[in-house]
Amino acid sequence: MLRFVAVRVVGALVTLLIAVSLAFFLSRLAGDPVRNMLGDLAPADQVAEVRAELGFDRPLITQWFDYIGDLARGDLGESLRYGESNLSVVADRIGASIQLAVAALLIAVVVGVPVGLIAARHEGTWIDRALMSGSLLGQSLPTFWLAMLASLIFAVKLGWFPAGGSGRLSHLVLPACTLATLPLARVARMSRSAAVDVLQEPYILAAWARGVPNRRVLAAHVMRNISLPVLTIIGLQAGGLLSGAVTVEVVFGWPGMGSLAVQAVQFRDFPLVQSIVVVGAAVFVGINLLVDALCGVADPRVRVASG
Amino acid sequence: MTADALLEISDLSVRARSRTGETEAVRGLDLGVGRGEALGIIGESGSGKSTTVAALLDLLGPNRRIVSGTMRFDRQLVYGPGVDLRPTLRGRKVGFVFQAAAASLNPMRRVRSQFAELLGIHLGVSGDAAGRRMHVLLEHLGFDDPRTVLRSYPHQLSGGMAQRVAIAMALAGEPSLLVADEVTSAVDVITQASVVALLRRLVSEDGYALVFVTHDIALAAEICDSLLVLRDGRVVEAGTVEMVVRTPQSDYTRELIGNVPLLDRSSPPLAASTIGGTQPTTTARVQPSP
């Protein structure tokens, strides 16, 4: 059991290392950060000077080495715009992003799983078709457009919620619901599929035969047994959630890492952007690791050896 | 039909829908079984034996339907024109044991929780009271170490143990009738013998009524008091075991019996007499969970 977790953790760290390095090389490959910072009109000697100052004139491999070394020590560099350590800048904002992401995931699961169960229970009927069509629509809505619409309809026109900012629960509602839409649709779909599969299993029939009422069968047996596939799909949503959060944060002025990233790009704050990417990748890898571990724990056939 | 029949089914007909059309899965079936009695329903696959017991508990599914018949349980009409009380039978009056015992248990929950659930639903007991009942029941069924069994997950149980657990769960709601659907088909001979002995004991000592569904007429004859032979949905033979075995009315029954050596009801069941040693105890097999 411990070995199971340890192997996974090591694997995750390796993936993170490669991901960060990949981002490192790709971003250098894409262009010249210094030139971009200073603009095309900057004189060549100024560019060279800044380049030397920031250490960009050294061979790429050396830069990479130093970069990884710094990361390992927790040094994410300094933001050009804020002048403080990137770590503290990011740390300031990461709380808000986590809040948003967790809220969105909660909504997605709390609404999505029952929807899927209901669809499965009424498999083949109009209820099923309606719910699944709804989820297909939900999957096709661009998050940023939905954010715009939600903000403009519910906040500006109807005035039910504030249009932006943060601080109180009412500020969280619209962004979280918007961000939740896509994962909700996918969770609903997956819950339905998994539930349909489980409902055909012999032990469900046996439970009915033993007199367990239908509602309880759904709540206690089916829900428990679809937890694995649902958990898996939640893990797969992590990347989408991180991406979706960027636009949602921008539209609603939510002070998280996503909006920070966009601002940083606009300010050509290369070190800060890089730090955000590192943190983002670490979060993604961490979530996957967690989901992996939970899956391993949740399935008793994996967790407990056969007699 | 004996006067104190616990279960009486009259003129049951069931139609089944398939891709090619509708067929009659069961036609004009009558059966009766009383307390302390064991009825064997014998037939090959497709004979309608499983359909009959499924009909009893309203487990037919969307592709089969009852077209005629009445059912009485303990003298009360549970199925007939305008009446359908079959769902109230499930677990509380009639206990059902499936063929593949391990598959009939939820792999993601411990035995204890699935068992306790039934006690809560049918008898309204929970907590310690439920725990005690489970222990008593499992001991009664021959388990030496109920605690370990209760703590286990289904995949940790051997085939025989799973079968006994399934029987225990069928008895959880304190039914008076037990239905065993092909419970011996998927297990080895030794387990088969012990399960069969257990069922016989439940009938003769505890007074349960038993409906024993199987394709094996010899096995049925060993533990049952009366037999019902089904073929293509129709009853071709019915009567006490002696009658059916010594003077079969139909050729089909004769065929079924024909390949089996003459049955001697006076000798005890095979396993107990010819194979020496004792039944393996249950403790040896189960690993306690970490």
Next chain:
Amino acid sequence: MAELMVPADAEPVTVSEAPASPRRRLASRVALVLLGVLVLVVALAPLLPLPDPNDQDLSNALREPVLFGGTWDHLLGTDQLGRDMLARMVFGARLSFFIAVVGVACAGVLGSALGIAAGFLGRSVDFVVSRLVEAQLALPFLLLAVALIVTRGQSLAALMFVLVTYGWAEYARVVRAEVMSLRGRPFVLGLRVAGASRLRIMARHILPNVFNTIFVVATLQVGFMVLGESALSFLGLGVVSPQVSWGAMLADGRSEFTRAWWVGVLPGVAIFLFVLAVNLTGDALRRRHDPRRRAYT
């Protein structure tokens, strides 16, 4: 956002999908037709009698679409600078499509090549490629985009670079799995015994066999690329004015929403319908090419 476009079979669990009801199949067919019409319109755009999408006419700003009180010469109304919405939508589609198609082609070629190599050659090649794929998939789309654009600056080329670097991994993953299952087939072994070089086998025998899979992934990726480009343009990181794309139009529409809802809603509807159509088509294609298999794990 990429999760939107990943085929459902990519989840490592058996999925029993609702069998295609006749309504669903009709929907897929309609979707396909709509997509076809769209492609046609986009291709013929310069020949159509449309005003220049960048033609500003401030006296005519914020006119409603024709069904909401506007005039016929601006079917879908105008935006805050008086530019014709219909023209902008069509030319926006043109650019978005161009980006998507080129992006899919490049990502597809790169990803498939790596996937075939990894699946067929195995061992160290597989190891390296698989680690790269995992790492790539660990970088969420917008974060990756942000990282690349900060060094390169905003441009069409940067946009393409972002899309390709994100997109190749999905092809590689899926193709690799398929190739690995093909590798053990008798015909491959026969070719090896007959002395065919591995390169030859990969190019002339494996590739045609995985083409179906690649095609399905490509279809869904087109939708993703349009979404991705729109998102970036919306954030101001993608397409640069005077070039028009749906995402950029959405960004424009944001400030005008209270006064002129159509400026923001129309491009969004377009993106939504497009993605929906792609999803339906992709679903149908997937169903056709692998009925119940877990082909993508």
